[in-house]
Amino acid sequence: MIEPPPDRPEENAIEFEVRIPSSGEVNLVPDRQRFSLPRALASRTVTVWADLRSLHILLDGHLVRTVVSRLLPQDLAYLVMRYGARPVGPAPAAPAPRHIGGNPVLGAGQAVEVERKAQRDGHVTIAGVKCQIAFALARRTITLRLDGHLMHATADGALVGTWPCPITAERAARLPGARTAATPLPPPPLPAGLIRVQRRVHASGRFMVNGQFIKLGPRHAGKLVTVVVEDTITGSCTVRKNSPSGPAATPHPSPGSTSEARASSPADVKNVWVMQGCGLRIGEAFALNTKCRVGDGQTLRITEQVNPTAQLRSLKFRKAGEYRDIPLPRYVSGAIDKHLADHGASQDGYLFRGRKKKLVTRNTYREHFTTAVKDAGLPDGFVPHSLRHYYASLALSRGIPITDVSRWLGHKSIEVT
Structure with a gap:
């Protein structure tokens, strides 16, 4: 070496x-x-x-x-x-980066940085590889840090996200404009709920926040709403009516949001929360049972999954009876409690029930999910599995070791992660 x-x-x-x-x-x-x-x-x-x-x-x-x-x-x-x-x-x-004999030489674990301008759909190109960063960062210059294992993106002094590095460290050192990374990664964006603004809903049922349209529906025309910005990068937000007695108004999310995307069935809302908040595969989310919460309700234990024909099977890469434990966020646990209070569970404890079969079929769910994605204004190509990618990227960007994230996702190795 x-x-x-x-x-x-x-x-x-x-x-x-x-x-x-x-x-x-x-x-x-x-x-x-x-x-x-x-x-x-x-x-x-x-x-x-x-x-x-x-x-x-x-x-x-x-x-x-x-x-x-x-x-x-x-x-x-x-x-x-x-x-x-x-x-x-x-x-x-x-x-x-230092060069010896025309070849870049990096120390162990040393990373390089390059600056790239995001295209209008929020992607950048690294050595011919297209990498989707964030729609909200379109036409802006972002800094990419690459170490051969992970790629971190930063903008305006905040960490945007983390993904598997698309190229090797040696190839990254050869990129035009590459320089050695000399400073620590910046912190993530502002804490959730820190930013609040008020808007009055137009007669069309829409209003605008920072150039992004949010649609509530004509029935909310004329109402004054409070927008709580939960994620300044993905653009997710929660909108509440300024009426002390009225229920909260739930908007269609702005581009990049995952927390407010919903399907047409009330039960499907909690399914989205579980896939986003715990990184479950779609079949694992369909098999969620009231017995899955263990360890004083702070751990989600996944033991089975639903296959494409709505039949229960063992987990991917695991034998029957094996399981995977995942930290359970409080907001996901609360969403599960609300779902049970509103819709109950099947006789054997399964949260999500199909319309014709005992459990939910993937094709039916995807149809509702695609409709919800269009209504929410999310980009084409946003599929249920995108929620799993969101979970992994968010966990890595918060400094959680990749070995832990890989285990929670159920990957065979960190190379897959």
């Missing part, structure tokens, strides 16, 4: 200004050092911070790109002569 040499303070770091040509290609030292910027920046003047390891390009004081330096000591003297470069202090950003 090749170990990188120890970091040393910047030696002979210089700074100078360069005007971007119409092609966007800047050739600093012929046949040795160049970099490129978008053509939209043509004729703009950028500041270049350079040493023997990294080049940081800044526009109006903001970092635009970091590239690997191929400069030699004599090249620094050449830049002083050509551009009037001047000595400068510490680097404005973390350095580019």
Whole structure:
């Protein structure tokens, strides 16, 4: 294993200004050092911070790109002569990954960061791999941290989410603009319920919050509602009428929300909560029983699942009689209690009952779920299994070890997670 040499303070770091040509290609030292910027920046003047390891390009004081330096000591003297470069202090950003023989060398567990602009549907492309981040972050620049195992996305100083890394650490170090990660991950977004706003419902039954439409229905026209923002990234919210005696009004969620998506049957609402809050597979959620809560109600014990033909089977990758324990959030336990109070359970304790069969069939549920997704304004492709992905991403972004998340999800290994 090749170990990188120890970091040393910047030696002979210089700074100078360069005007971007119409092609966007800047050739600093012929046949040795160049970099490129978008053509939209043509004729703009950028500041270049350079040493023997990294080049940081800044526009109006903001970092635009970091590239690997191929400069030699004599090249620094050449830049002083050509551009009037001047000595400068510490680097404005973390350095580019070290290279030995043209190959990047990363220390054990070292991560790299790159900045990418999310497309209009909220995805970014990493080394040709399309990664969905968040619809709410469309057209915004986000920072991606990759270590070969996980990919973390941050925006506005907050952690957006965590996913399996789509590429290896060595390939990540070769990405354009890659730099070593030198600071800890930022905290997650604001706590749930911290942001509240009031809106009056339009005659059409809709109102707007931060550019996003929320639909309540014409029967709520003219009412003043309070919007409690529960997740500033996914855009989920709860809307309550400002009437002390009236019941809470439940809206269709804004894009990215999972907590308010619901199917047409009242029993299906709690099914969504269980899949989101415990990361269950759809068949495991259908097999939920009153006996599943153990350990003073703080643990959900999954022992079986419902197959596509609404028949009970053992868990995936497990033999009959084996089970999986998952921490049970209080809000999910409360949703289960409310479901039992409103709808009861079958004679043998199953919470969700089918219309024609004893248990729920997947095809019927998917039809109702697809209708609810459209009514909620969620993006196409949002399926029940997306709630399981939401659970995993949220748990990893909160710093829960991947080994625990993998065990709760019932994966055979953390590589699957």
